[in-house]
Amino acid sequence: MITAAPKNNKTSAAIETVKARFVRVPSNTSSARFRDVVTGTAQSDACILQDFYRRNGGKDKYDAAYLLGCLDWAYGEKFVPNGLAILDNGFINLWRAPELQPTGTRVTKEQVEPFVDFLRRWFPDDSERDYFGWWIAMSVRHQEQKIIATPLLRSEHGVGKGFFAETLLPGLLGPTAAALCHLKDVVGDFNETVEGKTLLVVDEVYRSKKSTTDSLKSIQANAT
Numbered sequence: 001m002i003t004a005a006p007k008n009n010k011t012s013a014a015i016e017t018v019k020a021r022f023v024r025v026p027s028n029t030s031s032a033r034f035r036d037v038v039t040g041t042a043q044s045d046a047c048i049l050q051d052f053y054r055r056n057g058g059k060d061k062y063d064a065a066y067l068l069g070c071l072d073w074a075y076g077e078k079f080v081p082n083g084l085a086i087l088d089n090g091f092i093n094l095w096r097a098p099e100l101q102p103t104g105t106r107v108t109k110e111q112v113e114p115f116v117d118f119l120r121r122w123f124p125d126d127s128e129r130d131y132f133g134w135w136i137a138m139s140v141r142h143q144e145q146k147i148i149a150t151p152l153l154r155s156e157h158g159v160g161k162g163f164f165a166e167t168l169l170p171g172l173l174g175p176t177a178a179a180l181c182h183l184k185d186v187v188g189d190f191n192e193t194v195e196g197k198t199l200l201v202v203d204e205v206y207r208s209k210k211s212t213t214d215s216l217k218s219i220q221a222n223a224t
Helices: 009-021 047-055 064-070 109-120 126-141 161-173 183-187 209-221
Strands: 022-025 033-036 076-078 091-093 178-182 199-203
Touching: 009 022, 009 047, 009 064, 047 064, 109 126, 126 161, 161 178, 161 199, 178 183, 183 199, 183 209
Parallel strands: 076 091, 178 199
Antiparallel strands: 022 033
């Protein structure tokens, strides 16, 4: 029989840390299974819970079965940007928050100048550059909201589109939330490239204007 969590503050905090990191998931064997919501790895060795509990300040000697019994259950998966790691109704959130988070510290003009200089290569016009800056900010801070505007960038090679898509955006959105892809990856029958992404950079759009527009229209207009 599993008793209620102890009242000791450090122990309670350690158990809550374990519960925030791991959830029980259904198992098709006699062994209990749980998942690490940070790495996505499913485990069956509950001694991992003991180790994590102790690493986070747990002092009381609770066995693996007790800690396993403290975990919440998860029965499925959803992708909810800016949502909690464990959603209501027993769902695991596949979205992962980026490691880079706002600090609340005011950014100086000198600090932001390299980024502004980077954007000047694409947008010499101040109003266009400001618009794209706001578009990026909206995409980063509100990943749960779909933006109906899709910027189209035309330029020569070597101006930094690859850096923007493969380095800058993954750093701001998270390594799995952004992708550089081709039009066929977006409109084809298989959507592995699109799945789990909040922003896509479609490279080398060579098809005719109407064909490209028709191909992207359904994706852009969809609610998801």
